[in-house]
Amino acid sequence: MDLILVNLIDGLVTGLLLFMLSAGLTLIFSMMGVLNFAHASFYMLGAYFAYQISIALGFWMGLLLAPLIVGLMGAGVERYGLRRVHQYGHVPELIFTFGLALLIEELVQFVWGKNHVPYNAPEILEFTAFAIAGNSIPAYKVFMIFISVGIFIGLLYVLTKTRVGMIIQAALSYPRTVEALGHNVPLIFMGVFGVGTALAGVAGVIAGPVLSTFPGMAFVLGPIVFVAIVIGGLGSLWGALVASLLIGWITTFAKSYNIEMEAILNGIGIATPESLSDSPFRDVWSLTSPQIADILPYILMVLVLIFRPAGLFGKRTQ
Amino acid sequence: MTDTKSDVKGARPKEQITTPGTPASQRMRAGSMTISLAPWLIAAFIMLILPMVFTNNSALTIMNQMSITIIFALAYNMLLGQGGMLSFGHAVYAGVGGFFCMHIMNASDFFASFPLPVLPLFGGLFGMGLALIIGSFSTRSAGTVFAMISLGVGQLIASSSVIVVAFFGGEEGISGDRTYAMPFFGVEFLQQIEVYYLTAGWVLISAALMYLWSRTPVGRMANAVRDNPERAEFLGYSARWVRFYSFVASGFFAGISGGLFAINYEILTEENLNATSSGLILLVTFLGGVGFFFGPILGAIVFTLVQTVLSLETDLWSIYAGALFVATVMFFPGGLAGLIMMHVPAFKLGKARLLLMPYVKTLIPAAIGILAICALVEMTFHYRHGALGDNEMTLFWTTFDSHSVLPWLIAAAIAVVGIGVARKTAPSLREAWNEANTAGGTR
Numbered sequence: 001m002d003l004i005l006v007n008l009i010d011g012l013v014t015g016l017l018l019f020m021l022s023a024g025l026t027l028i029f030s031m032m033g034v035l036n037f038a039h040a041s042f043y044m045l046g047a048y049f050a051y052q053i054s055i056a057l058g059f060w061m062g063l064l065l066a067p068l069i070v071g072l073m074g075a076g077v078e079r080y081g082l083r084r085v086h087q088y089g090h091v092p093e094l095i096f097t098f099g100l101a102l103l104i105e106e107l108v109q110f111v112w113g114k115n116h117v118p119y120n121a122p123e124i125l126e127f128t129a130f131a132i133a134g135n136s137i138p139a140y141k142v143f144m145i146f147i148s149v150g151i152f153i154g155l156l157y158v159l160t161k162t163r164v165g166m167i168i169q170a171a172l173s174y175p176r177t178v179e180a181l182g183h184n185v186p187l188i189f190m191g192v193f194g195v196g197t198a199l200a201g202v203a204g205v206i207a208g209p210v211l212s213t214f215p216g217m218a219f220v221l222g223p224i225v226f227v228a229i230v231i232g233g234l235g236s237l238w239g240a241l242v243a244s245l246l247i248g249w250i251t252t253f254a255k256s257y258n259i260e261m262e263a264i265l266n267g268i269g270i271a272t273p274e275s276l277s278d279s280p281f282r283d284v285w286s287l288t289s290p291q292i293a294d295i296l297p298y299i300l301m302v303l304v305l306i307f308r309p310a311g312l313f314g315k316r317t318q
Numbered sequence: 319m320t321d322t323k324s325d326v327k328g329a330r331p332k333e334q335i336t337t338p339g340t341p342a343s344q345r346m347r348a349g350s351m352t353i354s355l356a357p358w359l360i361a362a363f364i365m366l367i368l369p370m371v372f373t374n375n376s377a378l379t380i381m382n383q384m385s386i387t388i389i390f391a392l393a394y395n396m397l398l399g400q401g402g403m404l405s406f407g408h409a410v411y412a413g414v415g416g417f418f419c420m421h422i423m424n425a426s427d428f429f430a431s432f433p434l435p436v437l438p439l440f441g442g443l444f445g446m447g448l449a450l451i452i453g454s455f456s457t458r459s460a461g462t463v464f465a466m467i468s469l470g471v472g473q474l475i476a477s478s479s480v481i482v483v484a485f486f487g488g489e490e491g492i493s494g495d496r497t498y499a500m501p502f503f504g505v506e507f508l509q510q511i512e513v514y515y516l517t518a519g520w521v522l523i524s525a526a527l528m529y530l531w532s533r534t535p536v537g538r539m540a541n542a543v544r545d546n547p548e549r550a551e552f553l554g555y556s557a558r559w560v561r562f563y564s565f566v567a568s569g570f571f572a573g574i575s576g577g578l579f580a581i582n583y584e585i586l587t588e589e590n591l592n593a594t595s596s597g598l599i600l601l602v603t604f605l606g607g608v609g610f611f612f613g614p615i616l617g618a619i620v621f622t623l624v625q626t627v628l629s630l631e632t633d634l635w636s637i638y639a640g641a642l643f644v645a646t647v648m649f650f651p652g653g654l655a656g657l658i659m660m661h662v663p664a665f666k667l668g669k670a671r672l673l674l675m676p677y678v679k680t681l682i683p684a685a686i687g688i689l690a691i692c693a694l695v696e697m698t699f700h701y702r703h704g705a706l707g708d709n710e711m712t713l714f715w716t717t718f719d720s721h722s723v724l725p726w727l728i729a730a731a732i733a734v735v736g737i738g739v740a741r742k743t744a745p746s747l748r749e750a751w752n753e754a755n756t757a758g759g760t761r
Contacts, residue, residue, distance in 0.1 A: 029462075033462075035462055035465070035466075081644075081648060084648055085647060085648055085651075088651040090461075090462075091398070091402065091404050092647050092651045094404055094462075094465060095404070095600065095604055095647050096644065096647040096648065098406075098597065098600065099601070099640060099643040099644040099647055100644060102597065102601075102636075102640045102643065103637070103640035103641060103643075103644055106634075106636050106637040106640050107637065110634065110637060110695075110699060111702075113703065219593070223469060223470070223473045223593070226466055226469060226470070227470055230463075230466045230470070234462065234463075287481065291481055292481065294477060295473075295474055295477045295478060295481075298470050298471075298473050298474035298477070299474065301466075301470045302467070302470055302471060302474065305455065305456075305463070305466075305467055305470070306455050309458060309463065
């Protein structure tokens, strides 16, 4: 029971981090109709910038400044890159962000090298917040949860309660009408892209110390973010939240409970073959859940797409 | 396929990924139905004599790699260029086909009874089988959903490859020996040159088949479905089935390239399946140009050369490749092939020579300026990451101290002057371009 609680908290941390990325991504997607493949790269940039800033000015300034810089870069990318490519259609737009992701990874390697950088959590948060039956929960994890939830609530507030949010929502559905009413729609697009990437930057800043900061971090997380928004339903903020948490919990639980495939197969009435080492399916029998934890999101995604192509919260197709 | 529109709140109406707005000259040419033999004969002749011109083994290796990339890129372009489907996991079909061929190689009893040149066919069939399964649910729409499924499935199979040791061999991959096959007219494929001709033969056959495929009704309908799926449906063609056929055919040829990879390198690993390989083939295809049939061929040749030659010269070659790729998407979405074909009107008007001098005046300073920028990048890299005390570096046949100021000043000055001159002459180039592309009144 206690272990379940610990796993719930761990999964929540992972899920909320994922959500910060997928929220920005899905916001950008529903507005511009283009999936930003470089989104996880901005997350990585957030972590690296925060690392560089934290050397000179400390962690908290990094938390403040890095997302700002990342957001400005994102806005610049929209203004000078995507907007230009948009005229060629959607395929080049996707390809552009894909190329950008490659380029950012190379540039990060160029500047900071190929190895991990020593980006650490602030000392003030290096204590055990509380313990559940001998499993200590570090304060930094609690801090991560609070930051993520705070940002989510803030985002929801801005989007649903303020005038800015109203205009954004309107621009999502009726860009031409909003433009006719005298609002600068391209500027709104740029702003949303900037805010989306800044959100990814925040996620990078707070995830960097825990998940370690290295040039492959975008590559590790990138596909999972897409899986999250596809499972949730493209363009649905709530779907992104639910799917992110789902993925966070599934992977955490699969990693912490060592369930063997053999036990499951025996459980549903399939006997273990006599000569296991000769069987071509020996891998199926020897699999354990921690081994497949990382591919579970993909399996989930394929299943969702087969049975509900629009995603869990997406509007029904047809 | 109007269905994808509704699932995204207020996406711009073009949710279906198509290529609107591209000038007709940049799209797949669907002009005449006549099929000319001449280019194929020339290609065959060139492939025949190439190993006599470049005889050393490393050149053969590069050419083999080129050939394999050509087939793969053409197969990829069947989806991207002809069908408008953007796949982020296509390496899987090539890779799985290759793995299957490797298993045949290792089944020595079976393998000894048929000649090696047939082997890629099995890879193709296996790639096709996989594409049949995946395509059955992924080709419902061509848009973002297709891109996402392809990414998800690609990641799924690539990450399973580390776990499923029996088929994929885990981290080390699996290796085999091509020489166990039955000799083919006395050829045992011990030498690189024999493998070269085997690969070259397959390139010609596959490219010709793919070209013919693009001329079949299905191939033509793929273009129609790409450009306007609703209209194609209205005409009575199922967009989904057209996409499915293209997808399966593409899987087949990708599998062939995988089989050739297995024969050439005799080892396959997770690297053949992962997202990097999938991304690379997208890069190659787009760089060459998705608008024309020969685009991917051009892309494969140029990219393989850049990769092999440039990576010998500098560790930073992937930065340049990435920058080149992004620049291509931004400025020349038609790729190299599009760039070449842009000049056809000027030639037809007999005014191409008007462009020569403006090109020289603009492009040469621009190239020098860009090279100077590259030099600055290299110097920065050397300055930051070079070994301690090792201040000497060699660049463009000059050796200098990267920690002194003078080289930096020189490189920066060349960059500024080069780019400056190019910018200054650009308007006259544009003028010449307009002049060369308007009919009438030669000067």
